[in-house]
Amino acid sequence: MSENAATETRHYLCTGCPLGCRLEVEALDDEIVEVRGFSCKRGKTFAYQEFTDPRRSVSTTVSVDGGRWARLPVKTAEPIPKPKVQALCDALHEIRLRAPVKMGDVVMQDALGTGIDVVATRDMPVGDASVVGA
């Protein structure tokens, strides 16, 4: 063990099922030494993932003109690194589309350099969004 080795314990709530195991990851210099508290394999995998590379699927909306609704729901095609979630939503605020849009249409390519696209999650037909739900 080197002189300035840093041990660290991080805590997670397992999201695998309603049991909600309290997971503990003990790490030395960012290397996982031990994972405790899980009661199945899913918990252990989750703790490793959360410690090494936490990722989130992002669902948000973008502006759309001339559609049935004022907002078009979109999502990242794959989970992106957790620290980029807010920045991605902010970047998507700048986008303004025009109806019609098709489900699966790419709204933003290679979002924030992640290599992951943001896609529309529904068709947005032409309509009058000033009448809510028209």
Next chain:
Amino acid sequence: MVTDRFEQLAPAYDVIVVGGGPAGMAAALGARETGAERVLIVDREGEAGGILHQCIHAGFGLHWFGEELTGPEYAQRFFEQVVEHEIDILTDAYVLDAEGDLGVRVMSERYGMRTVAGSAVVLAMGARERTRGAIRIPGQRPAGVMTAGFAQKLVNQAGYMPGKRVAILGSGDIGLIMARRLVLEGAEVVGVYELMAHANGSNRNIVQCLHDFDIPLHLSTTVSRIHGHERVDKVTVAPVGEGYTVLEDQGSDVVCDTVLLSIGLIPENELSRELRLRLDPATGGPVVSGSMETSRDGVFACGNVVHVHDIVDHVSEEAILAGRSAGAYATGQAPKPDNVRLVPGENVRYCVPHTISTEREHVVHMRVTRPFEACTLRLGDVHARPLRYAFPGEMVTVKVRPRILKEFHGDTLKIDVVPREEGMSA
């Protein structure tokens, strides 16, 4: 065909489905499967899909489609099948009354009241959110107090932000999801307050909606008072003692301009009451048979109008069954009636369906009254199955096959969920 014009409808339908949400769409598809030629969905919105359109987050479809979808994607996949199967959808119309054999009475802004003829009816009206009135929060009556689902519709579809500083009462999943949603859209969420000592939402939502954004969750705490003249300017939050007594003298004020309520759903049963259907006080929905038929011949029900489901995949499954049964009824192939009554026993709050047949396979859903680790599900004394856990927030599902009822000759089957030791000795 999707239309808001009555003159485009067929003169009569085999099956009319009330509500075009996930339950209604699946029911209509089920009806087509069993040979109903003309099937109509009536929806009060401008499009089918129901609540799914505003649930833009992922987490839908894992059971049904084998992949994780967002709400709008789940809705669109069903909608495309509905169109493909030549099911008619009447939009912007509201069903006022229904007669199993005569059809439904429909009101629309454009046409007033009309009757649409049909042979069987499926009720798929869903649920609505409990409001401030349901829990009588004291205080003033300013603008800015709304249900979490309404705020979700404003943000995700209409494009309005409900406020800038938001307090959320109730830790149900919709509330947690809206906490994250509002933060991502630039609002501040001052806290989520939960009356109970445990959170109601899923662990996944606790982690991804609250922990990820450092939003505090205050358990055994409630909003005891709302303040503000025109607009909410603050709320009093107070700890909750034994027997859910609100300890307002220990409360403190939290500045906010919006209060979201995520305090549960109620099956929307005005129409069921109008039809004088037998209702189950535990579910708030109609009593249903193993084929999802209500106490009235030719009237079927499915989805959240029967009982509030945790996941939409289960709604689809139940609704397909209701639709198949309605289709069978309309085309003269109704099955023999059920011969066994299911009764919630120890630690079981309710079970659906309320009756089953020993000759058919059934999927029975139930909700436990309290959390269990390592417990046993017992069906009378004919069947016992170990469960790793059972939580009130997650429906317990069991398949009842004719095989396990072979030796059963009674007419009432009690369902219990008991701690492991007790169950195993049985």
